[in-house]
Amino acid sequence: MKISLELKGLLEDPESVKLLTTTDKDGVPHTVLKGSLAALDEDFLAYVELFEGSRSQKNMLHNLWFKKLVTIAVCKGGLAYQIKGEPYRFIIEGALRDSFFKEVWKRMPEANPSGVWLIRPKEVIDESYETQLKKEQDRINYSIWFQYLGRP
């Protein structure tokens, strides 16, 4: 599954809201904001994990080991995407780790991040209002059965 240019641009926009949902061993979801989330290239998403002991970190490891998908939601204005992806690798050394950490340290010089997660998208869902609306409108007899009557 490739990451489109539009999605890449949305991830790069500092005003976008970016959420990551992981699950624990009992399948309980856990959602957090991930400001550092970015598209590395067409194939991978990446973000910095700040803490070794965070619930997300434990869940990500669990999801990696037991091959469970995680979800990323990103939106700004009418644009929104949801990505289902598999945790692929936790990078603890090397050029990529260095460049992500550098960005973190610009904003938070006191931080000691634990590493950089790579996520491989398996499914990208366009959740934009316009797209969803069109999908909905394409349903048979949308205008008959899906309209709230008397909407203000």
Next chain:
Amino acid sequence: MEYKFLESKRKEEFDIVCQKHPNAPRSFLLKTDLLRRGLAPTEPAMKRLQDPYYEHCPEVLFQWHHADRTTDYKVPGPFCFNDGTCVWFILSPPPYDPYTLDLINDEFWILSDGEPLEEVHFFKKPEYYDKMTTSGVPMQKVANLGGPDMFYFCQSRHCHSWSEGLQCKFCDMDYNAKHQMKMGRGFKIRITPDEIYETTCEALKEKGRWRFMFLTGGADPREKFERELEINISLIKAITKAGKEILGVDRLPLNIIMTPLEEEQNRRLFDAGISGLGNYIEVWDKEKWKLTCPGKEKNIGYDKWIEKTLKAVDIFGKGNVVCGFVPGIEMAPPPYGFTDIDEAVNSSLTGYDFLLKNGVIPVGSNWSVMPGTEFFKMGATPPPLEFYAKLDIGRYELMKKHEIGILAHQWYYKHQPLAGHVDWLRLL
């Protein structure tokens, strides 16, 4: 049934242990098994690893391999899996039924009977590695990469217990120093404060990479370890000075592994810049300890060792004092070890529990049966994988019981490629 390592099959044993412990992440068990059985790299993998981008292990301290490395190929030290689990590169001869390191689509993979198990990544060479000290020593012989974000110093590659034939039965220190020199790879037995100062300065210039360093080396019991302590303090001061000059900090995240000392001596270590102390007892059972570590028994004694280790917490604080073990030697050939897995595991868990209760963290590096050691000469082989699974899970349960307030974060999963207990801490 008696366990015979050389007759056990890698894949079969690994699969059985994975099935028995479905909640143990497979990467933890694979790491343990890689340390136990070692690696046999293919020619293409070894050729790729010669790329100067990669760190190549300077082979100071211990050899770790299960057979003498006599090839010209350089080998790396630590590497990691996709989940960040770090493992040491240990070469093994065929009787160990080692895992294979090969290239698949130009990426490094660990294989077992041709089946790709885990993609692995080797670390980039630290920027200081190829530089020289003013005295002409390659800096990589002064400070070695021990993990992605840590390096360590070996202050002396000679231990006085070896001079008396009282070395610990699993240790290859003096043998390794001689072997590396014979192979033309050795350089220095002892390092000086100037060399350590210059090397630390250069290392710290690679900003944002490091977060842990430690100092270790052979013991010198003369004058109640005062000579060794004085040398160590001069080295610690040199490291601290480098930290101050390059990073503007008063203390670095520095640990030292040493013989247990008197309170006043520990205070001097702390004042010089040590924040974490390691007193390595190696094995918990008292009688087996006396047999396994005759030098330690002669110079300190079992009860004193423990007493002084516990006392050090007053100076360094809870969780900053660690007591090291060599997991695996509990099952060395009798009378040095036990033959029963549970007896061996329980012996160590009793010790871990006692230490944790007292604010001391059990740590250590898994046993590697290395050439030149007494155990190797006895024909010893590694214990069953099941032993390690039980021991690491047991220790994890104890860590949970004693709460995370005393975790030894100095020895975390990125800092210890030679043992599995650190990886379990990630689950706490």
